[in-house]
Amino acid sequence: MSTSYQAVGWNRQKKIYDWLIFGFCMMYLSIFCGLTLVFNPQITFETLLIRSSSTLAVLLLHIILSIGPLCRINKKFLPLLYNRRHLGVTMFCVALVHGVFGIIQFHTLGNTGPLVSLFTSNTRYDSLADFPFQAMGFFALLIFFLMAITSHDFWLHNLSPGVWKTLHMFVYLAYVLIIMHVMLGVIQYETNPVFVLILLIGAITLISLHLYAGSREVKKDHIAFGLQKNGFVKVCSVNDIENNRAKMFCVDKERIAVFKTEGKLFAVNNVCKHQNGPLGEGKIVDGCITCPWHGYQYLPNSGQSPPPFKEKVSTYDLRMEGTDVWLNPTPYAEGTERPGVIY
Ligand code: HEM
Ligand code: FES
Numbered sequence: 058m059s060t061s062y063q064a065v066g067w068n069r070q071k072k073i074y075d076w077l078i079f080g081f082c083m084m085y086l087s088i089f090c091g092l093t094l095v096f097n098p099q100i101t102f103e104t105l106l107i108r109s110s111s112t113l114a115v116l117l118l119h120i121i122l123s124i125g126p127l128c129r130i131n132k133k134f135l136p137l138l139y140n141r142r143h144l145g146v147t148m149f150c151v152a153l154v155h156g157v158f159g160i161i162q163f164h165t166l167g168n169t170g171p172l173v174s175l176f177t178s179n180t181r182y183d184s185l186a187d188f189p190f191q192a193m194g195f196f197a198l199l200i201f202f203l204m205a206i207t208s209h210d211f212w213l214h215n216l217s218p219g220v221w222k223t224l225h226m227f228v229y230l231a232y233v234l235i236i237m238h239v240m241l242g243v244i245q246y247e248t249n250p251v252f253v254l255i256l257l258i259g260a261i262t263l264i265s266l267h268l269y270a271g272s273r274e275v276k277k278d279h280i281a282f283g284l285q286k287n288g289f290v291k292v293c294s295v296n297d298i299e300n301n302r303a304k305m306f307c308v309d310k311e312r313i314a315v316f317k318t319e320g321k322l323f324a325v326n327n328v329c330k331h332q333n334g335p336l337g338e339g340k341i342v343d344g345c346i347t348c349p350w351h352g353y354q355y356l357p358n359s360g361q362s363p364p365p366f367k368e369k370v371s372t373y374d375l376r377m378e379g380t381d382v383w384l385n386p387t388p389y390a391e392g393t394e395r396p397g398v399i400y
Contacts, residue, residue, distance in 0.1 A: 074140045078147050085113050107158050112252070114152035115235060119259045121145055122232065126270035128349075132338065135349050142208040149198075149205040156198045159191065190241035197234040200227045218332060236260060278307040289376055289383040295322065295400045296380060303346075305337030308386035312337070313373055315382060316346055316357050321397040323357035324373035324384055336370070359394040 089109045093100055121144050127134040164174040175195060181187035204225055206212075213221045236256060243253050284291040292306045292315065303314040305327050312327035314337030325346065327337045334350030341347070345354035345363060355362055360370040369392030376383040377398050389395060 071140055071143070075143055078144060082113060082117075082147065082151065085116065089113070103158060103162050107155055107162060110151050110155035110158070111239075114148050114155060115239070115256065115259070117144060117148035117151065118232065118235065119263060121148060122228070122263055123266055126266040129270040129274065130266075132349070138350055139352070145201075146205045146208055149201040152198055152201055156194060159194070163191070185241070186244055188241045188245075190238050190245065193234040193241075194238040197231040197238065200231040200234075204228060213332070218330070222332065277305065278312075280307070282306075282308060286383070288387060289374075289385045291378075291381050292384045293382050294380045295377070295382055298322070298382075301341040303337040303339070305335065306384060308384060311386050311388065313384060313386060314346075315375065315384060316341060317400070318344075318357060321399055322375050322377075322382060323395070323397040324375050325355060325357065325360045326370040326372075326388065326391075328370070329353055330368040330370065358397055359392055361392040 086109050089112060090105055093105060093108070121141060124134065124137045124141055124144075128138050160171045160175060164171040164178065167174050167178065169177060175191055176189070179187065179189040179191075181189065204227070207216065207221065207224060216224070239252060239256055243250065282290040282292060290308055292308070293304055295317070298304045298315060298317040301316075301318050303316040305312060305314050307313075312335075313324050314327040314335075315322055315324045318341045325336060327335055329336050329348040329350065331348065331351055331353045334348045334353070336346055336348055336355070339347045339349040341357065342354070344356070346357055347354050353362065353368060354366075355368070355370055358372075360372045362368040371388035371391050372393050372395045373388060374385040374395060375398040376385075377400055380400075382400075
């Protein structure tokens with residue numbers, strides 16, 4: 058949270074996460090290199106390095122882009138989301154190995170400098186079969202670099218969450234550039250078409266996951282609440298909400314989370330101030346609403362982060378009629394204390 062900038066604390070959870078990433082990468086590289094050496098024993102060390110790192114980077118990119126929709130579909134995937142940035146930085150480092158060795162292998166023997174050669178050795182932008190595919194890899198790598206160096210919360214606070222999020226949305230442009238880089242590269246180098254096949258399966262899986270998770274979100278946002286009285290709408294029965302958990306409702310385009318804790322219900326805006334995480338998918342920990350993405354906390358009655366933190370979200374009024382919960386979607390100013398409602 059943001060009272061002041063603090064250095065990263067490498068807690069136990071982060072260490073386990075990082076060891077798992079390291080173990081996964083090592084396992085992948087061993088299997089890839091082992092199989093390649095069995096089926097293509099003449100391969101040079103440089104080519105093995107270029108191909109093992111490129112395919113690992115692409116695999117990590119698919120995992121990174123799948124985590125968001127998977128978490129929306131099933132909360133069991135949430136632990137993967139907490140330190141997704143570590144996966145992103147790892148992917149950039151692996152892709153950098155591929156990019157640097159690609160440049161060394163293909164662009165250091167001529168008269169021009171390696172970077173100049175990357176852009177001038179092939180200028181067939183008019184031909185699909187000879188397209189300078191390496192330039193697309195370069196621009197994708199540049200996007201990953203910008204994302205990796207701004208991944209820390211220090212930059213999130215200095216750039217503002219909006220700018221930071223926009224910058225990180227460029228990952229989808231980078232993904233398209235990578236698809237084209239590989240497709241056009243394989244056409245030219247006639248490397249194993251298995252790469253293209255795997256990439257196509259990956260892209261189709263990724264698009265399907267995003268579409269499925271997105272359609273579930275859209276459905277939630279378009280539930281029509283029939284009953285309205287004095288600005289309140291009937292949203293659910295109190296029994297529909299688990300204790301110390303919430304249900305999210307989208308009323309008049311406001312996403313509102315109604316939490317149930319210690320015999321009372323409280324309503325706060327669903328959008329976390331850190332990176333727009335869905336507070337309604339979090340739970341109450343130590344008396345505080347805890348964001349499921351990176352653990353920012355808010356007091357249920359005021360929407361304020363507990364001192365010394367300063368984030369605040371809007372609060373809303375609730376009413377009970379029997380077991381029915383009624384919600385007024387007009388927001389109070391962020392951090393305004395509301396008494397909640399006894400059920
Ligand atoms: C400066 C940036 C880059 C350069 C110069 C570059 C260069 C190359 C070259 C020369 C090849 C063909 C290698 C061969 O078939 O032997 C290739 C293929 C490939 N590249 Fe890149 N690349 C760059 C960035 C990236 C990035 C950022 C990714 C993914 C995150 C990537 C993923 C791949 C993949 C999956 C292949 C096909 C498998 C392979 O042949 O290695 N590349 N790249
Ligand atoms: S989005 Fe990061 S803690 Fe909520």
